[in-house]
Amino acid sequence: xxxxxxxxxxxxxxARAGNVTPRTIRHYEQLGLLRPSERAxxxxxYYTEHELARLKKIGRLKELGLSLEEISTVxxxxxxxxxxxxxxxxxxxxxxxxxxxxxxxxxxxxQFERELEENIAKVRRxxxxxxxxxx
Amino acid sequence: xxxxxxxxxxxxxxARAGNVTPRTIRHYEQLGLLRPSERAxxxxxYYTEHELARLKKIGRLKELGLSLEEISTVxxxxxxxxxxxxxxxxxxxxxxxxxxxxxxxxxxxxQFERELEENIAKVRRxxxxxxxxxx
DNA sequence: ATTTACTTTGACGTAAACGTCAATGTTTTG
DNA sequence: CAAAACATTGACGTTTACGTCAAAGTAAAT
Numbered sequence: 115x116x117x118x119x120x121x122x123x124x125x126x127x128x129a130r131a132g133n134v135t136p137r138t139i140r141h142y143e144q145l146g147l148l149r150p151s152e153r154a155x156x157x158x159x160y161y162t163e164h165e166l167a168r169l170k171k172i173g174r175l176k177e178l179g180l181s182l183e184e185i186s187t188v189x190x191x192x193x194x195x196x197x198x199x200x201x202x203x204x205x206x207x208x209x210x211x212x213x214x215x216x217x218x219x220x221x222x223x224x225q226f227e228r229e230l231e232e233n234i235a236k237v238r239r240x241x242x243x244x245x246x247x248x249x
Numbered sequence: 250x251x252x253x254x255x256x257x258x259x260x261x262x263x264a265r266a267g268n269v270t271p272r273t274i275r276h277y278e279q280l281g282l283l284r285p286s287e288r289a290x291x292x293x294x295y296y297t298e299h300e301l302a303r304l305k306k307i308g309r310l311k312e313l314g315l316s317l318e319e320i321s322t323v324x325x326x327x328x329x330x331x332x333x334x335x336x337x338x339x340x341x342x343x344x345x346x347x348x349x350x351x352x353x354x355x356x357x358x359x360q361f362e363r364e365l366e367e368n369i370a371k372v373r374r375x376x377x378x379x380x381x382x383x384x
Numbered sequence: 385a386t387t388t389a390c391t392t393t394g395a396c397g398t399a400a401a402c403g404t405c406a407a408t409g410t411t412t413t414g
Numbered sequence: 415c416a417a418a419a420c421a422t423t424g425a426c427g428t429t430t431a432c433g434t435c436a437a438a439g440t441a442a443a444t
Binding site: 174177178179191192202203205206209210212213217218219220222223224225226227230231233236237238241242244 | 280309312313314326329334337338340342343345347348351352354355357359361362364365366368369372373375376379
């Protein structure tokens, strides 16, 4: 009725699945970013799909340009269910500042995108002219 | 008829305008990324608007996740006037891959923005409920 | 019961991108 | 022209995000 035997894996397998190295996973653990679901008597770390999802989320947040430390301040907002009452306003404050930052970066990227399009068009024109003349 | 006296500035002013430090500018110079337009007999570096534009471009390429070394291999594509004929297609190829990257990152940011908005709304709802109940 | 493959905890190493003196020279300003 | 503000070249320091041993224990496969 209850436990679906949640498919455990060790650090190597998690690393392959998450496209990182075991060292990276241990590093994340040191920063408090990703803890194993269980620790065997031997000392071996065991993980489940849940930790894999978290690992992947960390990767995406990294691609956004967040440092691991920044990630550690927000990652739980994605995984903890928000039933605690304490500090809700602070959480909102943090999320809102992240939102502002994301919007700023997005508009920077839009600007850059336009510049790139212009540059490409410019080079294309030169290319076309050149092909008309000699080659 | 010719020289419009192109408004020179020293490293400190360029740094402020580009929102970096003088150290950063010297570092970029060491990497061959950004050279002063002139070097006075005193040793002082002098820059113009052209170098400021270049400095800003470096910043944007950095935000794209390029390393300074990668930037040094492509930055000239943005500033050399494209009258040379050789390698135009390669240039277009690089610019287009940058464009693809920019678009990918932009859509990632959009996704993240939506997630943030959702999370904020969610926490807000919990906050409102809690205030209804006790507090 | 051995190999063989994995994992553990240190602990030192590294690459990138600057930060931060220090000692000294330069430019500007009152 | 003296003081304040700014710049120069070293050169060592720092942070981030891991890489890379080493020594030793554990698990899996034959």
